[in-house]
Amino acid sequence: MDKEIRIKVPRYKQIALDIASRIANGEFKEGAKIFGRSSLAGEYNVSPETIRRAIILLEDMEVVQATLGSGVVITSKRNAHKYMESNQNKESISSLRSDVLDLLAKKKAIETEIMEIIDKIIDYSERLKNTNPMNPVEIPISDDSHLIGKTISESKFWQNTGATIIGIRRGKDLILSPGPYMEMEKNDKILAVGDAAIIERAKDFMKTL
Structure with missing residues (x-):
């Protein structure tokens, strides 16, 4: 401080x-x-x-x-x-x-x-991710992800995966409740909530070219 x-x-x-x-x-x-x-x-x-x-x-x-x-x-x-x-x-x-x-x-x-x-919460959710769909999961954006340079709105993240983005970790900063015009960058980590199947879809979607 x-x-x-x-x-x-x-x-x-x-x-x-x-x-x-x-x-x-x-x-x-x-x-x-x-x-x-x-x-x-x-x-x-x-x-x-x-x-x-x-x-x-x-x-x-x-x-x-x-x-x-x-x-x-x-x-x-x-x-x-x-x-x-x-x-x-x-x-x-x-x-x-x-x-x-x-x-x-x-x-x-x-x-x-x-x-x-x-x-x-992330630490607990990794251990209990199958018990509560509202536990946030941190998913890194890969270097070749098609999401890099797109806004959340442009990516249609929720429409394609069913997962809700509640935050983005960027370096040492944590951006909570990012708006639809928040642009995703290389090395970002997305905090998303959803059940196990939804999270898996989100991970696959983030890798898709």
């Missing part, structure tokens, strides 16, 4: 967003100074360099202005709101992307489980 992928927001971006939130909600007022980088580093329990990078982000958005020796001054509550909205949209996209990756991983896990169950 593919490894689950999570998008982690860097710490300095988290701090920049938190400071913007504090400005937006009025904790820090426009024109006021907030603590220097060393004090903020202590408050957020990070290095001064991390705080410096967070302040640079806010300066770029004209939320604050940092002056050497004078600390950090709040310049725009409005821009703090804009910065928050911009990052919330990015977080939403990241969250949706993560959800899609989660679903794809689950889909792949379900497909793998289905293939394992089908393999078990």
Whole structure:
């Protein structure tokens, strides 16, 4: 299964967003100074360099202005709101992307489980094929089969054999319930159901030139 992928927001971006939130909600007022980088580093329990990078982000958005020796001054509550909205949209996209990756991983896990169950059914059916006509049997398409290149509809498989195709194994993939326009290829293996006589007709039909 593919490894689950999570998008982690860097710490300095988290701090920049938190400071913007504090400005937006009025904790820090426009024109006021907030603590220097060393004090903020202590408050957020990070290095001064991390705080410096967070302040640079806010300066770029004209939320604050940092002056050497004078600390950090709040310049725009409005821009703090804009910065928050911009990052919330990015977080939403990241969250949706993560959800899609989660679903794809689950889909792949379900497909793998289905293939394992089908393999078990085939194994049982080989041992019990004369007791239940609904057990699927896996029949390989020979290299010289007339079915290669034909769709299921064109082959008139059911009309000629009475067997129903419930799947096609192609390499490592298992295609369940293939439609009438599914084209059969060399090295495919057909999963068919029917009684013993029907399955034998299917095997003969697949070899017929």
